[in-house]
Amino acid sequence: MEKIMKEFLVDSIFFGAVLSLAAYEAGLLLKRKFKLAVFNPLLVATVAVMAVLAALNVEYKHYNESAKYISYLLTPATVCLAVPLYQQMELLKKNLKAVAGGITAGVLSSLLSIFLLARLFSLNHEQYVTLLPKSITTAIGMGVSEELGGTITITVAAIIVTGIFGNVTAELICKIFRIHNPVAKGLAIGTASHAIGTAKAMEMGEIEGAMSSLAIAVAGLLTVLWASVFALLM
Numbered sequence: 001m002e003k004i005m006k007e008f009l010v011d012s013i014f015f016g017a018v019l020s021l022a023a024y025e026a027g028l029l030l031k032r033k034f035k036l037a038v039f040n041p042l043l044v045a046t047v048a049v050m051a052v053l054a055a056l057n058v059e060y061k062h063y064n065e066s067a068k069y070i071s072y073l074l075t076p077a078t079v080c081l082a083v084p085l086y087q088q089m090e091l092l093k094k095n096l097k098a099v100a101g102g103i104t105a106g107v108l109s110s111l112l113s114i115f116l117l118a119r120l121f122s123l124n125h126e127q128y129v130t131l132l133p134k135s136i137t138t139a140i141g142m143g144v145s146e147e148l149g150g151t152i153t154i155t156v157a158a159i160i161v162t163g164i165f166g167n168v169t170a171e172l173i174c175k176i177f178r179i180h181n182p183v184a185k186g187l188a189i190g191t192a193s194h195a196i197g198t199a200k201a202m203e204m205g206e207i208e209g210a211m212s213s214l215a216i217a218v219a220g221l222l223t224v225l226w227a228s229v230f231a232l233l234m
Contacts, residue, residue, distance in 0.1 A: 010058060016067025023048035040168045042196060046160075078137075081198065081213035088210035095183050102184065103215050106191030107222040110135045111230045118234060126150060128234045132227045134158040137194045140220040148231045159194070166193020167200045186211025191219045 027044030053063055085092070092099065111132060118128040130150030133141035138159050145155035170189050179185055182205050189197040190212030198216060202209030 010062040013066050016063045016065065017070055019049055019052060019063070020045065020067050020070055023052075037168050037172065040164065042164050042167055042199075046164065078195065081195075081209075081216070084202070084206055084210040085213045088207055091183070091207065091210075092214065098183065099187060099211070099214065100218075102187040103191050103218045104222060106188065106215070107135075107219050107226060110192070111223070111226055115230055115233055123234075125231075125234055129227075129231050130154050131158055132230060133223055134162045135192055135194060136220040136223045137216055140224065144224055144227050148227065160196070163193045163196025166197035170197060170200045171204065182207035183211050186213075187215050190215025194219075 023045035024041050026048060027039065027041030030039040030044055031041055049063075052058075053060065114128070114131050114134070117123075118131070123131075126149060129148035130145055131154075132148065132150070133144040133155060136144070136159070138156055141155055141159050142152050144150075145152050166189060170185075170193070173179075174185055174188075179188065185204060186201050186208035189201045189208070194216050198209065198212040201212035
């Protein structure tokens, strides 16, 4: 019976997509009911999907065959991030120097922290460059990792973990460091935790979402440029 069930799930073209969406919906329900950061929908969905795959002994490649169709929505969803940015264009022009300085500082801080931690934990060059693009969106990060000689699968995992962590802790960190300016909040979240963090920024406000959307693109570009420089340090 177990073998038949596994074969059914592996051969299904909807299993991965349905499981992913159901897990995310469960996360939304838990977040609405308990209103705790730990019940972040992305975090709940990730843990739930991993648990189900482990329990049913379904390999990731079989799951991904039916879940990959959801990723087709990633491109149009990313393009849609330009809408709130366009609506806040005047605000962007007024804060152009602060925006440029904030994103640049965020990118350099991320790369420098990875360099220092890599030296502290005696990582080799491959492991080091694998983690350099952790704070940028997956599409760009995979290319950077491959170009520098890193392990792409680990880079993707690091990017996802970084995004989820940023999504879960964004509001708390802003409170701890008393960051009240919506422009500063958006830039910090987008620069540190790319699109997954931007989802939280949009929940926080329209300005935060717009600035975070901008930060994704600019931080990605700056990381491509600076990661090559930092890769030479180890």
